[in-house]
Amino acid sequence: MKYYTVDILTPSKIIAKSIPAESLLIPTVRGQINVLENHTHIVTKLSTGVLTVFGGPDYADRNFLVSNGVCKILENKITVLANTAEESTDVNVERAKLSLQNAEEKLKNTEGLSLEEIDEYVQKAERAKLRIQLAEFTRPR
CATH class of the missing domain: 2.60.15.10 (F0F1 ATP synthase delta/epsilon subunit, N-terminal)
Structure with missing residues (x-):
């Protein structure tokens, strides 16, 4: 092989x-x-x-x-x-959940945010969700 x-x-x-x-x-x-x-x-x-x-x-x-x-x-x-x-195996789930919460909080009220900042928070939320899913999917059972 x-x-x-x-x-x-x-x-x-x-x-x-x-x-x-x-x-x-x-x-x-x-x-x-x-x-x-x-x-x-x-x-x-x-x-x-x-x-x-x-x-x-x-x-x-x-x-x-x-x-x-x-x-x-x-x-x-x-x-x-x-x-x-x-x-x-290196994902810190608690940190990822905190990051997701922070990004979602910022996206609740986008007034005063530029389009670049909104895009940045959307990407942060996406990464945090993936990190949480990955860690939970690969966690030993």
């Missing part, structure tokens, strides 16, 4: 380095793409969403929340450069 190696990076830190992957699901601005063996070489824009790394029979599956950025697939190497990213 041919494996990809996956790096997930943000401007502030390395989230994951050289993760073995049999396949991946990547959120892009054009929809989710499934990367399988012998995938064509591409560079694509990421959207906010869950990136899933399937480890196959030899490695555990891993889930990451990524927000905006780019993904490059070249040969057997996948590089994800995201504005923000975190693994499902």
